[in-house]
Amino acid sequence: MTDIILELQNIHRHFIQGGKDLHILKGLDFTMQKGEIVTLVGASGSGKSTLLQIAGLLDGANEGEVVIDGLACAGLSDNKRTRIRRHDVGFIYQFHHLLPEFNAIENVILPQIIAGCSKGHALKKATEILEKLGMGERLDHRPSELSGGEQQRVAIARALVDKPKILLADEPTGNLDEATGNGVMNELLRLSREEGISALIATHNSDLAKKMDRCVSLHNGLLS
Numbered sequence: 001m002t003d004i005i006l007e008l009q010n011i012h013r014h015f016i017q018g019g020k021d022l023h024i025l026k027g028l029d030f031t032m033q034k035g036e037i038v039t040l041v042g043a044s045g046s047g048k049s050t051l052l053q054i055a056g057l058l059d060g061a062n063e064g065e066v067v068i069d070g071l072a073c074a075g076l077s078d079n080k081r082t083r084i085r086r087h088d089v090g091f092i093y094q095f096h097h098l099l100p101e102f103n104a105i106e107n108v109i110l111p112q113i114i115a116g117c118s119k120g121h122a123l124k125k126a127t128e129i130l131e132k133l134g135m136g137e138r139l140d141h142r143p144s145e146l147s148g149g150e151q152q153r154v155a156i157a158r159a160l161v162d163k164p165k166i167l168l169a170d171e172p173t174g175n176l177d178e179a180t181g182n183g184v185m186n187e188l189l190r191l192s193r194e195e196g197i198s199a200l201i202a203t204h205n206s207d208l209a210k211k212m213d214r215c216v217s218l219h220n221g222l223l224s
């Protein structure tokens with residue numbers, strides 16, 4: 001048994017662009033404990049999104065290992081990586097990526113139904129989490145009928161409804177004004193703590209960074 005939920009070991013990521021080799025992550029190491037909430041800061045272009053995509057198995061590193069809850073994932077088949085990503089990882093992005101033609105509750109239940117959950121059970125869980133996020137009166141609103149903060153609350157519900165082991169959030173309040181962003185981030189933190197979910201959150205808001213357990217900074221391809 002280990003208390004480590006996520007481990008990145010010697011991660012290298014290169015992008016070849018216009019014949020040039022961009023070495024973005026240069027042997028990066030990172031360890032996150034179960035239940036820990038960590039902020040990730042770094043200048044624009046430093047590689048925060050790249051790191052989160054690799055940690056969540058959406059992208060592969062050129063070298064290095066990603067260990068999720070004790071399971072080394074780098075050498076697994078695409079099918080296995082997809083399964084781990086679906087079950088163990090929740091993502092929230094700067095832009096909500098909600099489906100415009102579906103309402104709030106449908107946006108939350110669709111991934112669950114695709115993953116094989118019964119509709120009744122999915123509806124119950126989605127209603128519960130949306131209510132916890134103060135969205136009980138907005139269940140049948142489409143994204144265009146919601147404010148920016150409400151849209152992000154739906155995205156949070158979608159990411160957390162199945163209680164992932166790890167939440168990866170890429171500037172989740174970057175598109176919101178400060179007051180709305182703080183409100184959304186507080187909800188995100190409260191819910192993650194309640195559910196015991198470990199989270200790695202890229203943000204530019206240094207006030208928010210202070211509320212987390214730990215802050216790591218990405219610079220020159222390495223964390224400090």
Ligand SMILES: Nc1ncnc2c1ncn2[C@@H]1O[C@H](COP(=O)(O)OP(=O)(O)O)[C@@H](O)[C@H]1O
Nearest residue numbers: 015017024042043044045046047048049050051
């Ligand atoms: N698919 C890609 N192809 C080429 N270059 C990329 C790709 N993804 C990211 N990059 C480059 O990698 C660097 C880091 O990008 P990113 O991880 O998005 O940084 P951040 O999220 O910190 O702003 C940038 O210089 C970006 O242009």
Ligand SMILES: [Mg+2]
Nearest residue numbers: 048049050170
């Ligand atoms: Mg980014």
